[in-house]
Amino acid sequence: MSDKLIVAGKEYNSRLIVGTGKYKNFEETKHAVEASGAEIVTVAVRRVNISKPGEPMLVDYLDPKKYTYLPNTAGCFTGDEAVRTLRLAREAGGFNLVKLEVLGDQKTLYPNMPETVEAAKTLIKEGFNVMVYCNDDPIQAKILEDIGCCAIMPLGSLIGSGLGIQNPVGVRIIVENANVPVLVDAGVGTASEAAQAMELGCDGVLMNTAIAEAGNPILMARAMNHAVQAGRDAYLAGRMPKKRYADPSSPLAGLI
Amino acid sequence: MINVTINGDAHRLAEELNLTDLLAQFDIESDKVAIEHNLAIVPKSTFARVMIGDGDTLEIVHFIGGG
DSSP: OOOOEEETTEEESOOEEEEOOSOSSHHHHHHHHHHHTOSEEEEEEEEOOTTSTTOOOGGGTSOTTTSEEEEOOTTOOSHHHHHHHHHHHHHHHOOOEEEEOOBSOTTTOOBOHHHHHHHHHHHHHTTOEEEEEEOSOHHHHHHHHHTTOSEEEEOSSSTTOOOOOSOHHHHHHHHHHOSSOBEEESOOOSHHHHHHHHHTTOSEEEESHHHHTSSSHHHHHHHHHHHHHHHHHHHHHOOOOOOSSOOOSSOSTTOO | OEEEEETTEEEEESSOEEHHHHHHHTTOOGGGOEEEETTEEEOGGGGGGOEEOTTOEEEEEEEEEOO
């Protein structure tokens, strides 16, 4: 059965996108990404440390030819900063697919939606394929789709919080309204929550901290890989209806 | 000598030079970075033609781990 995630016209077998931050070292990053089965990895754009030439770089451990690099705008609190960052990212990597996030404040890292919308418009006009981090508001999500974002990525809960999906109803409505992929981005803390996102009908899940800050990141990466697949299969299969009373699984006929 | 700002820090360069030579001087592989020169992004294909002058500001960035 062919069940691929399609983002901006490109097909992916894995519906899990993983971040590459917060790991102990590049070796651990590499093994966790491999265990996750992810084909898309998010990366940040930062200054090169020119005082330490020859330092190992992420690209030495995760081959950009093997993985789709998804540059983010983490740390950007205005649309202009985000656009500037992604223009540089496009030049550094030579790809148009980007993750836009414009943050509102340090404490919550909640998205600043007016800035996000303006930045998305600019980027789309310049030919970027924009996967956009947003709040769990279905109206806002629709606005982002209408201006041309290629994927809508509502938060499950605050970035790095591990609080799971706080507003499953909102996420579900976003999924029902959308004609582009919807991915829960941020908040997933453990495997059951990744499965929950998929059972809600999301097209994928994006996470970083849940894996990187697990006791055993590589094992958790594998758990997330399975959870996303299990949740997707459960969604496609269609769950049984809930009932208020028991319904025996063994037939009553022929009882001794 | 010329004075330039690279990634927020002041540097003195012995002479005016182009971006390809600058990267070589700092032992940075050009295919792994992007450069902003006085707030304008420089296409990689033109690194060898873009000269750095006195007072210029450069940002040299690359990809690092992030979520």
